[in-house]
Amino acid sequence: MARPVQPPARLLSLDALRGFDMFWITGGDALGIAVAKWLGWAWLLHHMEHLPWEGFVFYDLIFPLFIFIVGIVLPMSLRRFTSDPSQAYGRVFRRVALLLLLGWINWGLLQFDVGAMRWPGVLQRIGICYLFAALAVLHLRVRTQALLAASLLIGYWALLSFVAAPGYRAGDLSMEGNLVGYVDRAVLPGTFCCYPNGDNEGLLSTVPAIATALLGALTGAWLMRPITPMAKLRGLLLAGAASLAIGFAWWPLFPVIKNLWTSSYVMVAAGWSLLLVALFYYVIDILGMRRWAFPFVVIGLNAITIYVAQHVIDFPKIATFFLGGVAMLVGPGAGPVVIAAGAIVASWLFLYYLYKSGTFVRV
Numbered sequence: 001m002a003r004p005v006q007p008p009a010r011l012l013s014l015d016a017l018r019g020f021d022m023f024w025i026t027g028g029d030a031l032g033i034a035v036a037k038w039l040g041w042a043w044l045l046h047h048m049e050h051l052p053w054e055g056f057v058f059y060d061l062i063f064p065l066f067i068f069i070v071g072i073v074l075p076m077s078l079r080r081f082t083s084d085p086s087q088a089y090g091r092v093f094r095r096v097a098l099l100l101l102l103g104w105i106n107w108g109l110l111q112f113d114v115g116a117m118r119w120p121g122v123l124q125r126i127g128i129c130y131l132f133a134a135l136a137v138l139h140l141r142v143r144t145q146a147l148l149a150a151s152l153l154i155g156y157w158a159l160l161s162f163v164a165a166p167g168y169r170a171g172d173l174s175m176e177g178n179l180v181g182y183v184d185r186a187v188l189p190g191t192f193c194c195y196p197n198g199d200n201e202g203l204l205s206t207v208p209a210i211a212t213a214l215l216g217a218l219t220g221a222w223l224m225r226p227i228t229p230m231a232k233l234r235g236l237l238l239a240g241a242a243s244l245a246i247g248f249a250w251w252p253l254f255p256v257i258k259n260l261w262t263s264s265y266v267m268v269a270a271g272w273s274l275l276l277v278a279l280f281y282y283v284i285d286i287l288g289m290r291r292w293a294f295p296f297v298v299i300g301l302n303a304i305t306i307y308v309a310q311h312v313i314d315f316p317k318i319a320t321f322f323l324g325g326v327a328m329l330v331g332p333g334a335g336p337v338v339i340a341a342g343a344i345v346a347s348w349l350f351l352y353y354l355y356k357s358g359t360f361v362r363v
Contacts, residue, residue: 071216
């Protein structure tokens, strides 16, 4: 029997980047909005909120970046199962089941009102993307994974371009007429988010999201190659530039729309994700500048924990309790900045306690 291959050393840059990403989901966005309103920075406010439909801003990168990082870690975490992939099935399916359950609880499962709850969601999409990307990493060669990702993106483009929703023309990507929303309305019970005609984490749009995880897995395989760190960095930069070029070239034919997770959106998000991976890898793992990243590492090591915890613990209320007087003193402009910053500190201290006690909830 072949001996299992030992996984490579953990890349601190990935934990830091995951934490940087989660920072914006768990309070950084509120702080950015408060600062933008206080200082009158319209450009910052523009990038701190999702666009209603077509286009791309910084906040549109946050979710695909997380799924991309999920994909990066897969070749590293599953490498020891190369000789017998079936040994990983229990681990993979347990994690998927837990993510689905947590996602449904987040959206009202315990209220036992099936018709009113939202069945798709962030954690559910992460779980589904993780499942298919993990199976691909376990059973397919890297080249085949790349072909699969390309096939999913091209197939999704063809489906939305040549198949019409009833009552609309083929290729209609409007809020009302897109095929993705029609399928959600026809199949999914309950409520939708975040546009009235479908769900931004619905059924069909999960297909290109799986491609996002696969592109991350290809990046993870590249980082595991026995080449110099600088060669890896050059590859990341080149791949990032190429992905952006493909995404922007595809945009006129297949617009960048986050709610539909269009293929051009996947490529633009992958390009920026690769460049961020390159930046964090260069600064932390090549230059060895690690101390600045510690706050992000603390968040990144318990990313799912803080995502779920913020729905249970009211960190802004905690901040208001301790800093409400200060917020009143500094005035209505800066007051929201104080509360938003206090909420971030409160959530980080919660995660720091878990970090110091060695408590890491991983799914």
